Amino acid sequence: MRHLTCTAFALVCAGVLQAQSPNYGLSLFLSVPSGRFAETKYESIDNDEIPYIATEGYDVGVGGNFTMSFPLQKTLAFRVGLGGMSSRGTSTAPGYETIFLRHSLFSISGEFQIFFDDAYRHRGTYMIAGISGDFERFERSFDDSWDYRWDDWNRDVDVERKSRLAGNVGIGHTFYGSDIKFATEITYHSTLTNKDLRLGNPIPSDFVRISFGLVF
Numbered sequence: 001m002r003h004l005t006c007t008a009f010a011l012v013c014a015g016v017l018q019a020q021s022p023n024y025g026l027s028l029f030l031s032v033p034s035g036r037f038a039e040t041k042y043e044s045i046d047n048d049e050i051p052y053i054a055t056e057g058y059d060v061g062v063g064g065n066f067t068m069s070f071p072l073q074k075t076l077a078f079r080v081g082l083g084g085m086s087s088r089g090t091s092t093a094p095g096y097e098t099i100f101l102r103h104s105l106f107s108i109s110g111e112f113q114i115f116f117d118d119a120y121r122h123r124g125t126y127m128i129a130g131i132s133g134d135f136e137r138f139e140r141s142f143d144d145s146w147d148y149r150w151d152d153w154n155r156d157v158d159v160e161r162k163s164r165l166a167g168n169v170g171i172g173h174t175f176y177g178s179d180i181k182f183a184t185e186i187t188y189h190s191t192l193t194n195k196d197l198r199l200g201n202p203i204p205s206d207f208v209r210i211s212f213g214l215v216f
Helices: 002-016
Strands: 023-033 040-045 051-058 061-071 076-092 099-115 124-141 157-174 181-191 207-215
Touching: 023 076, 023 181, 051 099, 061 099, 061 207, 076 124, 099 157, 124 181
Parallel strands: none
Antiparallel strands: 023 061, 023 207, 040 051, 051 076, 061 076, 076 099, 099 124, 124 157, 157 181, 181 207
C-alpha cells in the first residue's frame, strides 16, 4: 500500500509540473505538539521492582517551508514543498535524572489546495489536504547543552532516525496584493506509518502548524 501511494504521488507530481506557472511561497511556522507528541506516560519497574511512571513530551517547535503551488483550475492547485523543523522536550520520572529530548524533521510534501477565490493568483481562502514523507531524527541526552559536533559519536547521546509517511489537512488565507502577497495557514500534521510504540517506534509526530509567509 505504501509503495502504491508513493507511485501515485510521483505520477501526480509529474503531471502538475506541466501545468500553469507556479506560485512560490516562503514561510516560517510554529509547531504546537498534540496527542502523544505533547505528552506520553510510560509505566516501568525499577531495579527494586517498584513501579514508576515516566512522562515524556515535546515543547513548541520552529521551522520553515518552501513551496510551489501549481494551478490546475481556477479553484484547484497542487502544491509541492520542502520543509524542516526542530523541537525540544524532556523525559522525567520521580527520583531519576531528567533526560533531554530533541526532534528534527525534514519533509517533502504534496498537497491539494481548494481555493474559494482564485488559484491562478493564489488569492483568498483555501483548504489544504495531502501527504508528506518525513525524515526524522530523535535525540536523547542527559546534557541539555548538546555540546557535540553533528557527526561525532557520543556515548551520552542516543540517536534514532526514522522515515515515515504523514498526513496534512488545514486551511489558509492569502491576503490581496500585487506581486508579493502575505499568507497565513493553520495545518494539522499527523504521522500515519511506523507509529506503534509496542513495536519500538518513536512517538508519532503529531502537531498543529501555524505558519506566516509570503507568496510571489
